Amino acid sequence: MLWLIARKELKEIFRYGVFKISVLILFVLLFISLAISYSYNQYVSTLHTKSEEESRELWDNQENKNQHSAAHYGIHLLKPKSSLALWDNGIDRYSGAAIFIEPHLRNNTMFKAVQDSPMLAKWGEFTPSYIMLYLLPLLIILITFNMVSREKEQGTYRLLRSQGVSSLKLLAGKTLAAWIIIILLIIPVFLIAGIVLGGLAFLNYKSFLLLLMYLLYAGIFIHIGVTVSTLINKSSVSIIILIGFWIFSSWVVPKITTNIVQNIYPSPLESELKRQIRDDIEENGIQRHNTTHKNTIAFTNSVLKEYNVDSLHKLPFNFNGYILQAAEDTNNLIFDKHYANLYKLYEKQMRTHEISGIVSPFTLVRQLSMGVCNTDLWTHIHFTEATDEYRKIFIKTINDDLIKSPYEPNQRFIRSKDFWKKVPKFEYELPGLQLFGQYYNTVIAMYLLWFAASLGMLLFASKKLNSKQW
Amino acid sequence: MxxxxxxxxxxxxxxxxxxxxxxxxxxxxxxxxxxxxxxxxxxxxxxxxxxxxxxxxxxxxxxxxxxxxxxxxxxLAYIPENLMLYPYLTGLENLEYFTGLARKKYSQNELHEFLLESGLQESYINKRISTYSKGMRQKVGIAVALAKDAxxxxxxxxxxxxxxxxxxxxxxxxxxxxxxxxxxxxxxxxxxxxxxxxxxxxxxxxxxxxxxxxxxxxxxxxxxxxxxxxxx
The missing domain is CATH 3.40.50.300 (P-loop containing nucleotide triphosphate hydrolases)
Structure with a gap:
């Protein structure tokens, strides 16, 4: 019986001119968004690969020079692009794509697409996820808003009930029809577009997880659409309620939440953070290049005392390298402290943002989509932390070599190409589902709860319909 | 009864x-x-x-x-004063749907026969209900009663x-x-x-x-x- 009801709904829906035009528009927009994302990603990927290769090549092929001077030439580390970034570029355009590694400093990411990019990148936000998360619910509303109210308005509902059809079966059949349409739309488009643009690498567990999330999101809107259409007798009122919910969930709640979060937990300006770190280092760190600084003098004296010598020449190692590494170790603790505070602040912001998921499934799926696509804040932090770990190893490798070098204050020790190549390369892989599970368990639970609640609403609507006298 | x-x-x-x-x-x-x-x-x-x-x-x-x-x-079968059927479906499809809901299965030919028996013109059987007059819709209602064996x-x-x-x-x-x-x-x-x-x-x-x-x-x-x- 369910299939019978669903099949009739499908026949009707496929014959609506409005539906055909809407699907056509959606497909055109989807393919435009894919083309834009593809072009943008190609541009960014080429830039990334080229920049990373060139940066390492420059490092490896440096002329002979002092290790520490070489370190100051630095190296650029590029954030790899996930194959799913094509679908959802998340915060990538705002967070930056590369970090410059150098001694004494922990730099922030650079090459932020929103700051300096060609016009093409300005379109970067029009991604397939935008279509899936913003526009697909509109199509679902168009399909479901009058599914039941239309029966009541055109008078077929009494005839239906006279056939002995229970409300539950009727709603289940109609819901099934909406599901079939959405599955027929989403799955082929997702797979074909994904494979065409991302190759077979696109077919991985993450893309299927993303697909599942989009389907659940569509399901929430389907269930709410059928519920409202059942409880409201007039289709004109039903569509206003559903579009109102869509605007509230997809536009109003995210904007309000962002403002509230920024007011409760304001993010420090980048310049302010840098100033705080600089002041902390000035107060508590070691500044190798400022030999008259009180901490530098104190450290030098403590080393002399520890080794019971009266001159730096008499130390069993190169003091220049030793103090450089000591400055790194001390200052890294300061960097780590400030960045840990910053991440704690981000976490508070995100947790507060999660609360908005109680009234808006959009804010939940948006976070999950970015999480699976590795374009979220946590992936970005994972990358910046990995680069900082690498920075520590990179600098230590150079300083350790310097420590073993003869100590000649007026003569700098020189290294050649062979040494540069010995410095380990930066190896980084985007995090898997472990990070996703770690940060999104509450969001996942809330999301599943929304889905279950939407099913519950459907059951409630069927009971109301059953109990109503006609 | x-x-x-x-x-x-x-x-x-x-x-x-x-x-x-x-x-x-x-x-x-x-x-x-x-x-x-x-x-x-x-x-x-x-x-x-x-x-x-x-x-x-x-x-x-x-x-x-x-x-x-x-x-x-x-x-039972029920025909109200103004029998409303699904306008985007044909008379045959409407009949197929309502008899299906009553758990009756018929071939397309049998359904066709029920509609003819109820007096519907053959040329209208595969036309959408939106083109039907009230009398024609009532005939589809009778065909439902016949097919349902009410x-x-x-x-x-x-x-x-x-x-x-x-x-x-x-x-x-x-x-x-x-x-x-x-x-x-x-x-x-x-x-x-x-x-x-x-x-x-x-x-x-x-x-x-x-x-x-x-x-x-x-x-x-x-x-x-x-x-x-x-x-x-």
Whole structure:
């Protein structure tokens, strides 16, 4: 019986001119968004690969020079692009794509697409996820808003009930029809577009997880659409309620939440953070290049005392390298402290943002989509932390070599190409589902709860319909 | 086949149906006459289970409607005053859908035959309902009753608004169905059609069934006088 009801709904829906035009528009927009994302990603990927290769090549092929001077030439580390970034570029355009590694400093990411990019990148936000998360619910509303109210308005509902059809079966059949349409739309488009643009690498567990999330999101809107259409007798009122919910969930709640979060937990300006770190280092760190600084003098004296010598020449190692590494170790603790505070602040912001998921499934799926696509804040932090770990190893490798070098204050020790190549390369892989599970368990639970609640609403609507006298 | 025992319904404190007792056997066509608000549609709705009785019982094929709401519907077909079908589907598709809901399976040819039997022109069978007249939609309703193999037919002013030719065709169909053993309860304002079609006539006034008699015992003018006297 369910299939019978669903099949009739499908026949009707496929014959609506409005539906055909809407699907056509959606497909055109989807393919435009894919083309834009593809072009943008190609541009960014080429830039990334080229920049990373060139940066390492420059490092490896440096002329002979002092290790520490070489370190100051630095190296650029590029954030790899996930194959799913094509679908959802998340915060990538705002967070930056590369970090410059150098001694004494922990730099922030650079090459932020929103700051300096060609016009093409300005379109970067029009991604397939935008279509899936913003526009697909509109199509679902168009399909479901009058599914039941239309029966009541055109008078077929009494005839239906006279056939002995229970409300539950009727709603289940109609819901099934909406599901079939959405599955027929989403799955082929997702797979074909994904494979065409991302190759077979696109077919991985993450893309299927993303697909599942989009389907659940569509399901929430389907269930709410059928519920409202059942409880409201007039289709004109039903569509206003559903579009109102869509605007509230997809536009109003995210904007309000962002403002509230920024007011409760304001993010420090980048310049302010840098100033705080600089002041902390000035107060508590070691500044190798400022030999008259009180901490530098104190450290030098403590080393002399520890080794019971009266001159730096008499130390069993190169003091220049030793103090450089000591400055790194001390200052890294300061960097780590400030960045840990910053991440704690981000976490508070995100947790507060999660609360908005109680009234808006959009804010939940948006976070999950970015999480699976590795374009979220946590992936970005994972990358910046990995680069900082690498920075520590990179600098230590150079300083350790310097420590073993003869100590000649007026003569700098020189290294050649062979040494540069010995410095380990930066190896980084985007995090898997472990990070996703770690940060999104509450969001996942809330999301599943929304889905279950939407099913519950459907059951409630069927009971109301059953109990109503006609 | 159709039976009401002390059936009553109250809406907002007003008794709209008062202790209705009625029995319609196989092959009978019972026409309920009465002014607007007399309780005709309420009676039909109670047999359909669309509303719940405040007291008494309604039976379809010996089954209590309130206790077996889904089971009783398997045995009945219903045609309202203005039968609305799905405008984007053809007559055949509408028939296929409603018979399917009644758990009856037929081939396309069999469904085609039901529509022809109900008097629908062949050229309209595969056209969308949006192109149908009211009379044509009523014929699809009859085809549903035929295909469903209904034992009971409940009609709520089915000939209202039909042109004389369509009204006659509809009446002939009803007589044909009654000859097949279907019990028919028809609420109507049409005295002429009630006399011509019905085997029995009942007159309702303010929720009471005030009179019942076999239609063969009365001619058209007597029926008209009786009706006017009752509803004064």
């Amino acid at each position: 159709i039976e009401a025992i002390d059936l009553s319904k109250i809406f907002d404190g007003k008794t709209v149906l008062n202790n209705l007792n009625l029995k319609i056997e196989k092959g009978q066509i019972f026409c309920l006459l009465g002014a607007n608000g007399a309780g005709k549609t309420t009676t039909i709705n109670l047999f359909l289970g669309f509303i719940k009785a405040d007291s008494g019982n309604a039976f379809i094929n010996q089954l209590d409607v309130s206790k077996h709401p889904l089971e009783t519907k398997k045995h 034992k009971v037919l409940l009609l709520d002013e089915p000939t209202s608004g039909l042109d004389p030719k369509s009204g006659n065709e509809f009446a002939e169909l009803l007589i044909k169905l009654s000859h097949q053993g279907i019990a028919v309860l028809m609420a109507t304002h049409d005295l002429f059609r009630a006399k011509e079609t019905g085997t029995h006539i009942g007159i309702m006034k303010e929720g009471y069934l005030v009179d019942t008699f076999p239609s063969e015992n009365i001619n058209h003018s007597e029926l008209e006088s009786l009706y006017i006297n009752h509803i004064k």
